[in-house]
Amino acid sequence: MSQLTISQRGQQMPASPIRKLVPYAEAAKKKGVTVYHLNIGQPDIETPKAVLDAVRHAEFKVLEYSHSAGNESYRKKLVEYYSKVGINVNHTQILVTTGGSEAILFGFMACLDPGDEVIIPEPFYANYNGFAVEAGVKVVPIVSHIENGFALPPISAFEQAITPRTKGIVICNPNNPTGYLYSREEMETLKSIIQKHNLYLFSDEAYREFCYQGEHFSAMQLTGVEDNVVLMDTISKRYSACGARIGAFVTRNQQLLDATMKFAQARLSPPGLAQIAGEAAVDLPDDYFDETKAMYLERRNALVSRLNAIPGVFCPNPGGAFYAMAQLPIDDSDKFCQWLLESFEYNKQTVMLAPATGFYGTPGSGRQEVRLAYVLNTEAIHKAMDCLEKALEVYPGRIK
Amino acid sequence: MSQLTISQRGQQMPASPIRKLVPYAEAAKKKGVTVYHLNIGQPDIETPKAVLDAVRHAEFKVLEYSHSAGNESYRKKLVEYYSKVGINVNHTQILVTTGGSEAILFGFMACLDPGDEVIIPEPFYANYNGFAVEAGVKVVPIVSHIENGFALPPISAFEQAITPRTKGIVICNPNNPTGYLYSREEMETLKSIIQKHNLYLFSDEAYREFCYQGEHFSAMQLTGVEDNVVLMDTISKRYSACGARIGAFVTRNQQLLDATMKFAQARLSPPGLAQIAGEAAVDLPDDYFDETKAMYLERRNALVSRLNAIPGVFCPNPGGAFYAMAQLPIDDSDKFCQWLLESFEYNKQTVMLAPATGFYGTPGSGRQEVRLAYVLNTEAIHKAMDCLEKALEVYPGRIK
Numbered sequence: 053m054s055q056l057t058i059s060q061r062g063q064q065m066p067a068s069p070i071r072k073l074v075p076y077a078e079a080a081k082k083k084g085v086t087v088y089h090l091n092i093g094q095p096d097i098e099t100p101k102a103v104l105d106a107v108r109h110a111e112f113k114v115l116e117y118s119h120s121a122g123n124e125s126y127r128k129k130l131v132e133y134y135s136k137v138g139i140n141v142n143h144t145q146i147l148v149t150t151g152g153s154e155a156i157l158f159g160f161m162a163c164l165d166p167g168d169e170v171i172i173p174e175p176f177y178a179n180y181n182g183f184a185v186e187a188g189v190k191v192v193p194i195v196s197h198i199e200n201g202f203a204l205p206p207i208s209a210f211e212q213a214i215t216p217r218t219k220g221i222v223i224c225n226p227n228n229p230t231g232y233l234y235s236r237e238e239m240e241t242l243k244s245i246i247q248k249h250n251l252y253l254f255s256d257e258a259y260r261e262f263c264y265q266g267e268h269f270s271a272m273q274l275t276g277v278e279d280n281v282v283l284m285d286t287i288s289k290r291y292s293a294c295g296a297r298i299g300a301f302v303t304r305n306q307q308l309l310d311a312t313m314k315f316a317q318a319r320l321s322p323p324g325l326a327q328i329a330g331e332a333a334v335d336l337p338d339d340y341f342d343e344t345k346a347m348y349l350e351r352r353n354a355l356v357s358r359l360n361a362i363p364g365v366f367c368p369n370p371g372g373a374f375y376a377m378a379q380l381p382i383d384d385s386d387k388f389c390q391w392l393l394e395s396f397e398y399n400k401q402t403v404m405l406a407p408a409t410g411f412y413g414t415p416g417s418g419r420q421e422v423r424l425a426y427v428l429n430t431e432a433i434h435k436a437m438d439c440l441e442k443a444l445e446v447y448p449g450r451i452k
Numbered sequence: 453m454s455q456l457t458i459s460q461r462g463q464q465m466p467a468s469p470i471r472k473l474v475p476y477a478e479a480a481k482k483k484g485v486t487v488y489h490l491n492i493g494q495p496d497i498e499t500p501k502a503v504l505d506a507v508r509h510a511e512f513k514v515l516e517y518s519h520s521a522g523n524e525s526y527r528k529k530l531v532e533y534y535s536k537v538g539i540n541v542n543h544t545q546i547l548v549t550t551g552g553s554e555a556i557l558f559g560f561m562a563c564l565d566p567g568d569e570v571i572i573p574e575p576f577y578a579n580y581n582g583f584a585v586e587a588g589v590k591v592v593p594i595v596s597h598i599e600n601g602f603a604l605p606p607i608s609a610f611e612q613a614i615t616p617r618t619k620g621i622v623i624c625n626p627n628n629p630t631g632y633l634y635s636r637e638e639m640e641t642l643k644s645i646i647q648k649h650n651l652y653l654f655s656d657e658a659y660r661e662f663c664y665q666g667e668h669f670s671a672m673q674l675t676g677v678e679d680n681v682v683l684m685d686t687i688s689k690r691y692s693a694c695g696a697r698i699g700a701f702v703t704r705n706q707q708l709l710d711a712t713m714k715f716a717q718a719r720l721s722p723p724g725l726a727q728i729a730g731e732a733a734v735d736l737p738d739d740y741f742d743e744t745k746a747m748y749l750e751r752r753n754a755l756v757s758r759l760n761a762i763p764g765v766f767c768p769n770p771g772g773a774f775y776a777m778a779q780l781p782i783d784d785s786d787k788f789c790q791w792l793l794e795s796f797e798y799n800k801q802t803v804m805l806a807p808a809t810g811f812y813g814t815p816g817s818g819r820q821e822v823r824l825a826y827v828l829n830t831e832a833i834h835k836a837m838d839c840l841e842k843a844l845e846v847y848p849g850r851i852k
Contacts, residue, residue: 056680058562059565062708062711113498114495161459168459182715183718292515294517308462318465323696324697
């Protein structure tokens, strides 16, 4: 007789490394302590009114299933959007997904079988682990280093990691959690690797618009590897619309589009109301991003300069996204982040950070690093840094 | 060197059996032929205005991620809803999902490993196949018969299908595609099987409100098997809000809730705008379903009586949902449904049906059956039946 059990997959599925500290934050708040949330990528920036108004004023009688690939009108709008950022695709090469999350899952499902491997420079977005477990895929991390700002690991590191089961490489550009913006040269390096070894390149470009030095060079702009490249995209961060759950799976590989469409059909359609929002977002004035970007840049500058002014702290200047990784003089980032919430306060305030351990595939890595999301205004960032500075003076697990 | 290939899973993934006829329908329309769509479960009934208005008038500045389990306020509302239909759960036993689709996928992912088996009475909702392929799960069909209206197969059929890899049974009640409403006795039979063999019972109750004879008895109302039962639910059909993509995964099994929550966290949150709609829907007046149900009942009666009046046609009277399965005097339902669109018209009109082959797991089954969704008004149903009647008179592949 079989037992009523949780699947091995369900057991292996990682719990969110960021959300595990939530009970400590809640307890701190109950004690009257203000918690500055630099732990998650939920921007405080308002969703553009025009985007929400499009939903408010949409005229329809029946909220019907959309096309499984997303409304054609939205996909055609997305062609305009991609054209503006230098990516030439047609609307049949776009599948609208339920957030970037589903684009990642679809990519893993359609390209990789259980036991197949993807190489991901670490630290990396923790939920890649979750989707890999769902698809039975093995994540093979290769190390990027804080010393050079988490630049792309050398070709030799990829070559050493490649096995007969390797089917692809995943990058996030600009990167969550490091904020690193891959240069055109690094993208060309990736091209040479995927060409040589016939690999997929899964490129998560959720933060494309938020680049502070240098232009964004998309994986979709690489030539000669059109069948290899899969773009995994989302409107979540771009328009501060995380709750919409609208993303896109984009590739020029027709065979892969055909296969992925079957996964899209199984779940019928992406969210309908939010597709209206996404479509309206493409029509935002071109200067929309200027303002948002300027805001994030100011926050980044405040955060990074404050961090590097703290004795023993090192934070490379991130070129994009809205994250920074900092090395701290601490014994263990999990302990430290919990301690910040549980045992520390400064003027009835503290700061919530994400321990970097959750972003590494290699056990034991990231114990002296934390990720900071600069999703709060500059004043709040300064107050949070005041807390961190004081905390590091008194933290019992301080090293060096 | 590895090859750039589609995964085996991607190859095995079934294409939608319903959507494959779409190009023929489009071609017919281009020729000026009116196509009555009885092929898909997209109701023509208006989404309640109060539900859409809730979204239109929602006040917020940032469309944030919701809780991964769904907004607590919505889950608490759902507790009220479930209480009204005789299901006692608390809000921590509900995970809001992206449509019923995601609830099914979560159930398979968290309970079953690749190679594990689920038993499903056939004909069944075709997309169970898709989610099974995604999760690497083997679907083991057992036959239900049109002669007795697709009642639950006997215990012996289940017993014969059970192997050491069997982990669960999937039912849809009332059923898509058959419209069959399982009786309380049949539900108790299922209980005895899952108890004896320690199996999960995945109960898809998307059409709960649409029962035309007899009360709906939910799997969640079975006692003594609280840990075994997983309810997979959706607002799609209930409130004619298919495009919202809001469903629910409901169980009293705490261990399973904990595991499933990790899958929910990986994809961050269910759609935010549509959760507002779902929450408002619970507050619709209690007589909302009376009207909708009366409309479906009228349509069912029209459809079934017309079908059974056609020589050689047999259609059992479905007790629920808005589907009927009919046996036709034809050689092959795939050919026939294509022929209806490609080569037939009556007064510049034709009808689009779903070949039943797509709903059977056993190859070759369903070749003389079609599924009809009574999602059009009675007048349209009569016109569609006029077409079908004429078509069966002249169809070259008619048998008997």
